[in-house]
Amino acid sequence: MSEEYEVMGVYSHSTKYEYKVGERGSRYRHGTFWFVRKRSDDMFEVRPLNAHHVPSGVSRLVSHEDFLQYYTPELAYYQENTMPCLDNLRKKVRMGRRYFNMGQLERAEQEFCDAVLLQDDNVDSNMGLSEVYAEQQQFTKLRSVLDKLMNIDEVFREEQRHKFNEFGINLRKKELYDDAIRFYSKALEVNDEDENLHFNIARAFYSKDLIKECRKHLRRAIDINPKMNEAQLFLRSVDKDIAFEKEMRRKEQEGRAAIARGLKKRSRNDAPESKRIKLEF
Incomplete structure (x- = not known):
């Protein structure tokens, strides 16, 4: 496409x-x-x-x-009205991104908000606002914008794939794992055949110690693209972690059992002589 x-x-x-x-x-x-x-x-x-x-x-x-x-x-209308407004919209988004990269979050927020006023379902301006609010740790505003993004079909179109993939990665890097998972899950509803989406949601699940879900998406990524080395290496690493944890639990259980046996033996040895004689008799 x-x-x-x-x-x-x-x-x-x-x-x-x-x-x-x-x-x-x-x-x-x-x-x-x-x-x-x-x-x-x-x-x-x-x-x-x-x-x-x-x-x-x-x-x-x-x-x-x-x-x-x-x-x-309507060529005249397009040239006289729509084109200048679209140019203004793109300028505001561009300036918002520039201010964000410079760390001027308030000015970035203003530019993105102005862009949203022009086009309330604009993908780039709403994503920009989400990044500003995440950086400012204004989580109520962040979730509000995320809820809007979830309902904008334009976000999850094929031509936007690189944008929403990068957006989900940024959410995960800011340790907003639940939001990243929610975003990737929506993207997977639209396209379940993207191995990169499965790989990235697996990383978010891993960060939340949800290993079962992590493995499921890694295996799905490999099924889609058997040559995806990153997913294969990640899955092997996860399996090694699981095996190590199982071994640690086994040794812990053996250690507890050994302590219990030692306590039981000590209890018998510490019993009164008369009682031991009766037991032996």
Whole structure:
């Protein structure tokens, strides 16, 4: 699957359309405006524009035949409204990332928040906010943004895979293991055939000492890609840890049994002479 779809621009729908846009939909003299991307020769993705002239909300797929019949290009509107707003959105996300990398968390938060106001389901700005809140240890805000991200389908699309994978790694590195597991689990619901996702969620489970779940995902990663050396090495290391712990428990049990036998023998030896004679007699 291609990582980038061809942007067709903004189109208006020429007739009354049954698809409900919701409160974020903007209606103009030409009807509802849609941001269009070409998914294939036979399929187009249309997404409604919000009041800030940028795509936001649920997208849908339209066949080539319906697209030609019902959608009309709005080149002037796209150039005068949507393009400048998208450029402004990208600038705010870029500045937010720059401030974050410089350690200026408050300024980064402001830029990401401004971007969210323009497009509330923007993936990059919400991920950026999550990283800011994680760094600031503002966990209530972090969980709120994570909950939003879990409900944005755009996050878990194929072309976003490298972003959400890196995002989950950052959560784990900050020792937010439960959040990382929740994020990777959602990603696996969308694509269970990604060995890297299984490997990374296995590391999060391992950090929580949930070894059974860790092994399950490592084995799944190896099933998908038998040549994934990292998963094989990790699984062998985990199995060695398990064997070592079993051996330690066995020696501990043997030690306790030996102590118990010693105490029992000492108890018999310390018994009164008369009692011992009776027992021996």
